[in-house]
Amino acid sequence: MRNRFDEQLAKLNTEMIEMGALCEEAIALASKALTTGDVNLAEKVVPISSDIDHKERDIESHCFKLILQQQPVAKDLRQISAALKMITDMERIGDQAEDIAEIITYLQGKTANETVHIKDMAAETITMVTNSVDAYVKQDISLAKSVIEHDDLVDEYFDRIKFSLIKMISKTPENGEYALDLLMIAKYFERIGDHATNIAEWVIYSVTGNRK
Amino acid sequence: MGDILTAKNLNLWYDKTKALKDININIPENSITAFIGPSGCGKSTFLKTLNRMNDLIPNVKITGEVCYKGQDIYGNSVDVNELRRNIGMVFQKPNPFPMSIYDNIAYGPRTHGIKSKVKLDEIVEQSLRDAAIWDEVKDRLKKNALGMSGGQQQRLCIARALAVKPDILLMDEPTSALDPISTLRIEELAIELKKSYTIVIVTHNMQQAVRISDYTAFFLLGELVEFGKTDQLFSQPVDKRTEDYITGRFG
Numbered sequence: 001m002r003n004r005f006d007e008q009l010a011k012l013n014t015e016m017i018e019m020g021a022l023c024e025e026a027i028a029l030a031s032k033a034l035t036t037g038d039v040n041l042a043e044k045v046v047p048i049s050s051d052i053d054h055k056e057r058d059i060e061s062h063c064f065k066l067i068l069q070q071q072p073v074a075k076d077l078r079q080i081s082a083a084l085k086m087i088t089d090m091e092r093i094g095d096q097a098e099d100i101a102e103i104i105t106y107l108q109g110k111t112a113n114e115t116v117h118i119k120d121m122a123a124e125t126i127t128m129v130t131n132s133v134d135a136y137v138k139q140d141i142s143l144a145k146s147v148i149e150h151d152d153l154v155d156e157y158f159d160r161i162k163f164s165l166i167k168m169i170s171k172t173p174e175n176g177e178y179a180l181d182l183l184m185i186a187k188y189f190e191r192i193g194d195h196a197t198n199i200a201e202w203v204i205y206s207v208t209g210n211r212k
Numbered sequence: 213m214g215d216i217l218t219a220k221n222l223n224l225w226y227d228k229t230k231a232l233k234d235i236n237i238n239i240p241e242n243s244i245t246a247f248i249g250p251s252g253c254g255k256s257t258f259l260k261t262l263n264r265m266n267d268l269i270p271n272v273k274i275t276g277e278v279c280y281k282g283q284d285i286y287g288n289s290v291d292v293n294e295l296r297r298n299i300g301m302v303f304q305k306p307n308p309f310p311m312s313i314y315d316n317i318a319y320g321p322r323t324h325g326i327k328s329k330v331k332l333d334e335i336v337e338q339s340l341r342d343a344a345i346w347d348e349v350k351d352r353l354k355k356n357a358l359g360m361s362g363g364q365q366q367r368l369c370i371a372r373a374l375a376v377k378p379d380i381l382l383m384d385e386p387t388s389a390l391d392p393i394s395t396l397r398i399e400e401l402a403i404e405l406k407k408s409y410t411i412v413i414v415t416h417n418m419q420q421a422v423r424i425s426d427y428t429a430f431f432l433l434g435e436l437v438e439f440g441k442t443d444q445l446f447s448q449p450v451d452k453r454t455e456d457y458i459t460g461r462f463g
Contacts, residue, residue, distance in 0.1 A: 002460045071419055073446045073458045209448035 005070050009079065012062055013137065016083055019055040020133030022048055023090050026097035027129060027192060031122035033104045034185065037111040045101035052094030056087045075206075082206035086136065089195040089202075093129060096188045096195075103181050110178060117164065118186055121157035124150065125189045128196035135203045144207075147200035154193035161186045216241040216380060216410050217262060217299075222276035224257060224266065231257045233434045235276070239427075244402055244411045246421035246442065249431035250457070255414050258431065259382050262412065263299035264292055280380075297324065300373035304385040306365035308357035308372070313340075313349050316357045316368055320376040335375050342408075343371035344401050363394025370401065374409075381405065383413040387420065399424045418458060422446050430454045 026048045033042035063084050066072060072080055128147050135144035165179040165186075205211045215238035224232035232254050239245050247255035257266070264285060266272045277284045285295055297320075308316050317336040326332060336353070340346040345367040349360070357368055366386060373381055383402070387395040402411055402424050415421050421428050422442060429439040430451075438445060438454040449455045456462045 005460070073418070073422070074449050074455050076459050077447060 002070075005066075005072075005076075008062075008066055008070070009076065012059065012066070012080070012083055015055065015059050015062065016086070017133065017137055019052060019059065019087060019090050020129070020136070022052045022055060023093045023097070023133070024126060024130050026052065026094050027100075027122070027126050030097045030100040030104070031119075031126060033101060034122065035111055035119055037104075037107065037109045039105050039109070042101040042104040045098050049094040049098040052091055056091045059083060059087050075209075078206045078209060082136075082202040086199045086202045089198045093192050093195045096192050100185050100188045103185055107178065107181060117157050117161045118182060118189075121154060121161065121186060121189050124154050124157065125192045125196065128154065128193055129199075132196040132199040132203065135200055136206070139203070139207050141204055141207050144200040144203040148197050151193050151197045154190055158186050158190040214241050215239060216281060217412075218277075218279040219258075219261075220277040220279070222258075222261065222278060223274070224254075224261060225273040226269070227271045231434050232261070235436045237429060237436055237439055239410065239412060241410050242406055242408075243426040244406050244413060244424055245427040245429065246425035247412065247414045247429050247431060248416075248418060248421050248457075249437075250462070251416075253431040254434040255429075255431040256384055258436075259384055259412060259414050262380075262382055263296050263301060265301065267292065297376045298378050299380040299382060300376065300378040301382045301384070302366070302369050302373055302386050305389050306362055306369050308360070308365050308368050310356065310358055312354050313357045313360070313368060314353040316372050317375045320372060324376060339371040339375040340368075342374050342405070343367045344397065344404070345371060361394070363390050363397060366390060366394065366398060367401065370398070370405075374405075378409065380410045380412065383411065385414050385416060388416060395420070418446075430457060432457070 026045050029041060029045050029048065033039070033045070063080050066080050070076070128150050131143055131150075132147045134140070135147060162183060165183050168179045169176050201212055217239040219235045219237045222232055222235040223230065235258060247259060249255045260266045261274065261278055262280075262285075266274065274286060278286060280295070280299065283290075309319060311319075314336055317339050318332045321332060321335050326335070337346065337350075340349060345364060348364060349368075357365065360368060366389075370381070370386075387398050390398065399420060402413065405411060406426075413421075413425065425442045427440065428442045428445045430437045430445070430449075430453075432453055438449060438451045440450075445454065446458060449458060453462075
């Protein structure tokens, strides 16, 4: 009975999946550049981040149009308002991947391999982002909840990385700048984890109507 | 805020057709309660049971109770005229009497025995002010009410209902025959009036229910499916049938 509206909602879903995929691509690229020290790879994050920005604008316009034309209520309203909130977090994820990539270009070929945990932390946050978007697509509350739980793990990684970098600085003070760059990168990953958590919380709202 | 109207196990039949099935609801005082639902769901029928307008329809059978301030309005000792003074009604189509604006408003108070010109003047002015139409009609009170626009006629009908100082105003789709501006006037008026009155409104316009009501009741096939705070009902309906109806995926 509301075929046109249902089509528009399906299109919104597709756009969200596409934006989520771009976010995953941006972090994965930044993470790979970090472990390989490949500056060319890092530079490829910039255009993806810009694609993410455009996608955010497109989805915003789409949502505004849906609100104007369809006056959504109940689960439709929740889906559209959750989407509007989620894209803000997704856009931040893109920016932070770009920030990580920028720092990698300062490292002059150095990798993060000496501090093992940063690789694990990157892998963990990528999983969080992938799962948060998946949870949205599948409207899967338990997957969304697992994303929220994983955030503690990422926070722990950050503390451990910070501790090992402090040790690095005291042992080899000439590595001070490098250590601080790595700390910044770890902080950006930690923030990405927070954004994935926000996305997961909006998924739960969209499905259940309950907000933490 | 207490409940001013309560229905308990209310059933209604038109001949053999059961139009209301075991309705239980508490309507809170000084608030706007909206009844929504598809045509034929019983919402207007139920509204009419609240001041016994169904008494006028032959072959209607009612069981259960409707309590106004704790007293069953279908009880033997109830004075129906007094009941309808306390619980007034505004209909879908504006229905002013074919007489002057002044006499439309004074009609009710006169019927209830008020004869003093000064007192009537006061009631007419206050009712028209309360219905937000005084400024538009104060210079033509002696003109025939049928010469007014539809939106003005409807506000006149609201003023006429207010003139007998009711507690509750029942409104049966009061804006469905009006243009958008007149509709908004009535909506704003309703919000203003709930400070002093309790309003129950039947509406086919769900956005109107969202805009003005504090509570919403969803009816379907003679049943009260869901009743709750409007914000809650339109953002997190509990019943699947409510969800399907309000999101337009019904049927």
